[in-house]
Amino acid sequence: MTIRADAPRIEDRIRLEPDGRVTVFSGKVEFGQGIRTAFAKVVAAELGIPIDRVTIVLGDTAQVPFDMGTFGSRSIAQDGEILRRAASAAKPLIAAGRPLEGPIPDDAPVSATPLAAEPRRVEARDIVTGAARFVADVRIDGMLRGAIARPPVRGARPATVDDRAAREMPGVVMVVRDGDLVGVVAERQAQAVAAAQALEIDWTAPAPSADDTISLPINEDAGVEAALAVSATRVAADYAMPYISNAPIGPSAAVADVRGDGATIYAGTQRPFGLRDEVAAATSLPVPSVRVIPLMPSGTYGRNSLGDCAIEAARLSKACGRPVLLQWSREEEFAHGPARPACALDIEAGTDANGLFTAWRYDEHTNAHGYGGSLDKARAPFTSGRNAVPPYLVPHLAVTLHIEPSPLRTASFRSLAAAENVFAIESLVDEIAFARGEDPLDLRLRNTNDPRLRAVLEAVAERSGWRGRTGSDGRGLGLACTLYAHGTYIAQVAEVFAAPNGRVRLGRFWCAIDPGRVIDANGIRNQCEGAIVQSASWTLLEELKQRGGRVASTGWDTYPIATFRDAPTEIDVHILSAAGEPPTGVGEPPGVPVAAAIANAVFAACGARVRELPITADRVRAARR
Amino acid sequence: MKYRLDINGVVRDVDVPRGTTLLEALRDDLGLVAARYGCGRGQCGACFVLADGRAVASCLIGVEQAAVYRIVTVEGLAEAGGDAVQRAFVEEDAMQCGYCTSGMLISATALLQRQAAPTADEIREALASNLCRCGVQLRAVRAVQRAAEERA
Numbered sequence: 001m002t003i004r005a006d007a008p009r010i011e012d013r014i015r016l017e018p019d020g021r022v023t024v025f026s027g028k029v030e031f032g033q034g035i036r037t038a039f040a041k042v043v044a045a046e047l048g049i050p051i052d053r054v055t056i057v058l059g060d061t062a063q064v065p066f067d068m069g070t071f072g073s074r075s076i077a078q079d080g081e082i083l084r085r086a087a088s089a090a091k092p093l094i095a096a097g098r099p100l101e102g103p104i105p106d107d108a109p110v111s112a113t114p115l116a117a118e119p120r121r122v123e124a125r126d127i128v129t130g131a132a133r134f135v136a137d138v139r140i141d142g143m144l145r146g147a148i149a150r151p152p153v154r155g156a157r158p159a160t161v162d163d164r165a166a167r168e169m170p171g172v173v174m175v176v177r178d179g180d181l182v183g184v185v186a187e188r189q190a191q192a193v194a195a196a197q198a199l200e201i202d203w204t205a206p207a208p209s210a211d212d213t214i215s216l217p218i219n220e221d222a223g224v225e226a227a228l229a230v231s232a233t234r235v236a237a238d239y240a241m242p243y244i245s246n247a248p249i250g251p252s253a254a255v256a257d258v259r260g261d262g263a264t265i266y267a268g269t270q271r272p273f274g275l276r277d278e279v280a281a282a283t284s285l286p287v288p289s290v291r292v293i294p295l296m297p298s299g300t301y302g303r304n305s306l307g308d309c310a311i312e313a314a315r316l317s318k319a320c321g322r323p324v325l326l327q328w329s330r331e332e333e334f335a336h337g338p339a340r341p342a343c344a345l346d347i348e349a350g351t352d353a354n355g356l357f358t359a360w361r362y363d364e365h366t367n368a369h370g371y372g373g374s375l376d377k378a379r380a381p382f383t384s385g386r387n388a389v390p391p392y393l394v395p396h397l398a399v400t401l402h403i404e405p406s407p408l409r410t411a412s413f414r415s416l417a418a419a420e421n422v423f424a425i426e427s428l429v430d431e432i433a434f435a436r437g438e439d440p441l442d443l444r445l446r447n448t449n450d451p452r453l454r455a456v457l458e459a460v461a462e463r464s465g466w467r468g469r470t471g472s473d474g475r476g477l478g479l480a481c482t483l484y485a486h487g488t489y490i491a492q493v494a495e496v497f498a499a500p501n502g503r504v505r506l507g508r509f510w511c512a513i514d515p516g517r518v519i520d521a522n523g524i525r526n527q528c529e530g531a532i533v534q535s536a537s538w539t540l541l542e543e544l545k546q547r548g549g550r551v552a553s554t555g556w557d558t559y560p561i562a563t564f565r566d567a568p569t570e571i572d573v574h575i576l577s578a579a580g581e582p583p584t585g586v587g588e589p590p591g592v593p594v595a596a597a598i599a600n601a602v603f604a605a606c607g608a609r610v611r612e613l614p615i616t617a618d619r620v621r622a623a624r625r
Numbered sequence: 626m627k628y629r630l631d632i633n634g635v636v637r638d639v640d641v642p643r644g645t646t647l648l649e650a651l652r653d654d655l656g657l658v659a660a661r662y663g664c665g666r667g668q669c670g671a672c673f674v675l676a677d678g679r680a681v682a683s684c685l686i687g688v689e690q691a692a693v694y695r696i697v698t699v700e701g702l703a704e705a706g707g708d709a710v711q712r713a714f715v716e717e718d719a720m721q722c723g724y725c726t727s728g729m730l731i732s733a734t735a736l737l738q739r740q741a742a743p744t745a746d747e748i749r750e751a752l753a754s755n756l757c758r759c760g761v762q763l764r765a766v767r768a769v770q771r772a773a774e775e776r777a
Contacts, residue, residue, distance in 0.1 A: 031722055032720075032723065032759055033721065034721070119715075121715075121718055121720065123723065124714070124715040124718065124720065125715060127720055127723035128699070128711040128712075128715055128730060129700070129703070129711065130657070130658070130702075130727065132723055134661070134723075134724060136661070136662065137652075137658040139656075171642075188642070188645075188649070189649055189653065190642070190645065190649060191642075247758055248758060249663050249669055249722075249756055249757065250662065250663060250671065250724045251662070251663075296723065297722070297724075298663075298722055298725075299721055299722035299758050299759040300722075301758070327662060329665065330664040330665060330666070330669075522718055526718055526721060526761070526764070527721075529760060529761070529764065530759045530761060531760065532760065533760030533761075533762055534759070537760075555668060556666075556669055556756060557668060561756060562760075563753045564748075564750075564752045564753045564755070564765075564766070565749055565750070565753050567760070567763060568763070570763070571763055
């Protein structure tokens with residue numbers, strides 16, 4: 001399919017079927033965030049037809065127009081708008097019986113047709129009846145199972161491989177060596193895994209990393225130090241977050257069917273076109289002969305920006321000449337899947353006697369965020385430096401991003417660096433308010449003139465009873481907010497209970513969000529609730545333990561995440577829709593202020609200022625005054 | 626080795642290597658893929674099935690051991706009394722990616738069959754073995770409450 005990014009056309013996006021149904025094409029992919037439903041609602045509303053007359057095709061590289069990938073919470077803002085305008089242009093053509101062809105107009109009025117309230121999710125019925133097909137559910141005639149021999153540590157390479165025992169094991173079809181990849185294909189899953197474990201491999205020690213720290217100024221101001229020096233209130237603090245795992249419930253899986261003249265790949269990828277190119281390179285096939293068909297993986301929160309599992313499956317399939325399903329084990333996913341970067345955040349700010357910010361200096365030390373942990377300097381401020389600039393009026397602002405080498409593979413995790421930056425920024429604001437002896441809500445309101453940020457702050461304060469709060473008996477409320485990268489406004493209040501032994505339990509949680517025009521209110525609520533539970537999990541529980549790149553957390557017993565017992569008791573999501581503003585996005589933003597809201601609530605509950613995540617009972621006890 | 630299983634009310638014969646787990650037999654020999662691999666250690670709940678009405682991890686049970694139970698998977702849940710739970714999960718939209726949903730439906734069905742009107746805390750306890758990374762726990766609790774009301 002031709003790239004027509006600059007001139008999108010109706011025929012690339014909407015097709016009228018002989019039975020009157022409508023098929024819609026998008027390069028975005030669904031992994032549980034609900035865009036298939038949202039797209040169907042947008043198109044159905046514009047065309048004025050029932051939602052069950054609309055079929056959405058997502059990400060199949062043989063059918064959809066080119067797309068960079070599904071990340072950054074951009075699906076609704078970008079493709080949702082293109083599809084809406086395409087449907088708007090298609091409607092009179094359908095009515096006139098004319099072919100659906102022509103340019104998609106740059107602008108189109110929003111249809112007055114109400115968006116369908118039901119179904120809540122178009123895939124729901126299939127999921128609850130077992131009819132849904134995830135990547136690991138694909139079954140093809142002649143398909144084998146793969147397993148990969150993993151090095152003990154990143155970067156180690158196989159020096160010698162003794163496969164005599166493995167080759168004789170039941171069901172084994174082939175031991176595959178392809179460069180540094182050593183794997184097994186077998187008739188059954190358990191056979192492939194057992195044979196891979198029976199390989200005797202001497203691994204070389206990895207070469208020491210040649211990477212240096214890269215420092216990139218995001219905002220420079222030579223006057224910061226002088227302004228800080230004369231500030232009436234000045235607070236400096238260091239915050240830190242550990243490596244965490246994406247920790248999908250289903251480990252990575254892919255099915256590859258590589259033939260002499262082309263390949264078909266079923267994968268849970270966020271970048272179907274990028275993966276197509278990578279598979280073509282890995283199998284020496286021409287790019288147009290490779291078709292990537294995205295299917296639902298388990299939930300993916302950035303991890304599937306990497307095509308690692310699918311590329312391995314393709315190499316195994318090419319070697320044995322048969323389709324191969326490769327599903328990583330739980331241990332592989334923890335030890336060899338990409339981690340969210342660790343960070344050390346050195347931040348300092350001052351106010352004048354009236355509580356107006358005078359100066360702000362921030363040095364963010366982290367590893368490479370973004371797909372593949374790639375170090376693209378031009379994009380770094382939007383990935384590894386996302387939301388490093390505070391959403392407040394600051395006359396003197398210096399922000400520097402330091403990207404350090406990592407012993408682990410790193411990649412995007414929902415919101416990239418925004419989560420770490422907003423943890424530091426919003427914790428510091430709370431510390432400054434305490435130092436000044438004032439309400440942290442007032443400090444925030446005084447230092448912004450953005451009406452939409454003020455609106456979410458005031459809304460969350462009202463719904464949570466912030467003004468009338470009383471702290472006692474280990475109960476506390478904490479406030480945090482952000483203007484997420486692309487324009488979604490969020491403010492949140494967490495309620496926590498801190499026990500005498502330091503253990504923190506979540507109570508209620510309030511979230512006010514302004515994502516512009518609302519497409520799917522239930523979808524927004526579900527994303528907010530999920531992001532809050534997930535972020536509370538890494539705030540309170542998660543740390544991927546490793547030493548020199550050797551990961552020690554390889555199961556749910558050594559890497560606990562929030563369960564039904566740990567979730568907040570209630571989550572109140574209040575949606576503010578700014579009139580006339582285009583839709584932004586909600587997949588990533590609602591998780592961003594959570595850590596600071598909880599940390600600030602812990603401080604309110606028991607006086608413990610915990611600056612390093614996760615907020616464990618030990619850290620709370622140590623920090624309690 | 627040949628084994629005879631009682632799956633979703635139907636007798637099914639499988640011929641699999643000794644030591645094959647029920648999960649692998651369901652997914653690879655019987656075409657029933659709703660029970661899903663998550664950890665292989667019984668720690669996540671994605672592979673839960675009903676064994677004589679109790680929620681069990683099919684990744685930990687061998688096929689030989691499974692032969693003594695009446696097994697129900699999500700594919701057969703509606704006929705086994707789980708239809709109200711399935712409807713309630715749809716109506717509450719208690720899912721995102723859906724990978725863990727099968728296991729939650731199994732745990733919820735088992736709970737409601739032993740306790741018709743559980744409290745929210747009892748539901749949280751009963752589903753605590755079902756990990757969900759997308760974070761639909763509060764919706765799932767509401768769904769189980771809705772199913773309990775519908776069944777009452």
